[in-house]
Amino acid sequence: EKKSERAKWKSVKSSPKPVEVIPEGKYRDEKPGTDSRYAIISHRRSGTHFLWEVMRQNLGVGLVPGQCLWDIPKIHDLFSAKLLQRIKDRKSLYIMRDIRAVLVANYNYWKNGEKRYNLSEVFQKIPLSSYIRGDIPLDGVPDELRAEAEQLFYDPIEYWIRHTEWSKHVFTIRYEDLKSNEKHTVSKIANYLGIKFDPQDYKELIKLVGHLPQKGKISAWRDVLTDDDLRFIWSKVGQRMEELGYSEDITHA
Numbered sequence: 243e244k245k246s247e248r249a250k251w252k253s254v255k256s257s258p259k260p261v262e263v264i265p266e267g268k269y270r271d272e273k274p275g276t277d278s279r280y281a282i283i284s285h286r287r288s289g290t291h292f293l294w295e296v297m298r299q300n301l302g303v304g305l306v307p308g309q310c311l312w313d314i315p316k317i318h319d320l321f322s323a324k325l326l327q328r329i330k331d332r333k334s335l336y337i338m339r340d341i342r343a344v345l346v347a348n349y350n351y352w353k354n355g356e357k358r359y360n361l362s363e364v365f366q367k368i369p370l371s372s373y374i375r376g377d378i379p380l381d382g383v384p385d386e387l388r389a390e391a392e393q394l395f396y397d398p399i400e401y402w403i404r405h406t407e408w409s410k411h412v413f414t415i416r417y418e419d420l421k422s423n424e425k426h427t428v429s430k431i432a433n434y435l436g437i438k439f440d441p442q443d444y445k446e447l448i449k450l451v452g453h454l455p456q457k458g459k460i461s462a463w464r465d466v467l468t469d470d471d472l473r474f475i476w477s478k479v480g481q482r483m484e485e486l487g488y489s490e491d492i493t494h495a
Contacts, residue, residue, distance in 0.1 A: 245327070249266070267295045273283075274378065276457065278315070278332065279332060279333060280303060280315075280332055280333050280334070280335070280435070281314065281315050281316070281317060281329050281332045281333075282294065282314055282315070282316045282317070282332040282334075282335050282336075282337065283316070283317040283318075283334060283335065283336040283337070284316065284317075284318065284336065284337045284338070284414060285318065285338065285339070285344055285401075285402060285405045285406075286318050286344075286348055286351075286394075287339075287344055287347035287351055288335070288337055288338060288339035288344055288347075288417055289337050289339055289417035289420065289421075290316050290337065291462060292417070292420065292421075292447070293335070293337050293415075293417075293420060294314060294316075295447055296420065296424070296437075296447065297314070297428075297431065299445045299447065300428050300432075300439065300443070300444055300445055301428070301432055301435065301437045301439060302437070303368065303435070303437070320401075320404050320405055320407070321405070321407035321408045321411065322406070326412075333413075333434065333436075333490050334412045334413065335412065335414070335415065335431065335436050336408040336409055336411050336412045336413065336414040336415075337414075337416070337417055337420070338405075338406055338408075338409060338414060338415075338417065339415055339416070339417035339418070340417075340460075340461075340463070340483075340487065340488055341399065341402045341479055341483065341488075342463040342467060342472070343417075343460070343461075343462070343463045344473060345370075345373070345374055345398060345399075345402075345463070345467075345475070346370070346462070346463045346466050346467065348398070349365070349370050349373045350366075352365045353365035353366060353368075364378075365475060370466065370467070370471070371468065371470070371471055373395075373398065374399070374467075374471055374475065375474065376395065376396040376397045376398060376399075378395060380397070385404055385419060394458045399475065399478045399479050400478075402479065403479055403482050406482065406486060409486065413431075413434045415427055415430065415431065416486075416487065417460075418460050421460055422460060424444060424446065425441040425444045426441075428441070428444060429441055431471055472490075476490050486495075
């Protein structure tokens with residue numbers, strides 16, 4: 243049945259759209275006026291905007307005072323040697339987040355307010371446990387998402403595993419560390435970027451940032467995922483999570 247849904251999704255016809263030509267050295271999310279010295283890489287819903295704003299307020303990184311969007315280019319793509327080569331002259335940071343939080347955040351994002359692709363109607367009919375297991379029909383997925391949709395939706399756990407390949411190649415921080423040990427984590431970022439930073443001058447964010455931002459504890463996923471969900475996730479990705487510093491029972495924070 244799952245295969246038939248996948249085949250059905252692949253067979254959906256849509257109006258052809260012009261192919262976006264991305265100039266060498268740039269990529270999909272880069273806008274005019276961005277600070278090309280840096281790049282932030284992340285899986286969707288892993289703290290990109292939060293990291294942007296922390297860097298802007300504390301390290302002076304970014305071109306537009308009071309604004310975090312588009313100051314620094316972002317990359318959501320899976321790792322590839324070609325993409326790594328294209329950003330070789332930038333100071334690139336990879337921010338990763340506990341997969342349990344990523345699964346919940348992405349599910350809520352698609353279900354409760356994402357505007358660009360308007361998939362909320364599809365996700366309103368899908369339980370969280372089904373999304374985690376990739377057991378979902380996706381008729382009507384727009385062309386812009388088709389390159390990544392098969393794994394982003396049909397196998398989100400495997401997609402997260404593949405995305406963390408970035409952590410082997412660029413400077414990496416964890417969202418949980420940035421939230422729970424801000425001064426120390428920002429000091430590490432500053433050292434990597436070659437920027438002077440005094441932890442005594444750390445400026446804590448006073449407003450939420452990002453798309454559909456939510457204020458909550460790092461392990462808020464515990465209030466949503468069932469024991470069966472947690473066991474399923476760990477059976478699929480537990481070894482990789484341990485390699486990245488996460489434990490089965492609690493997010494390392």
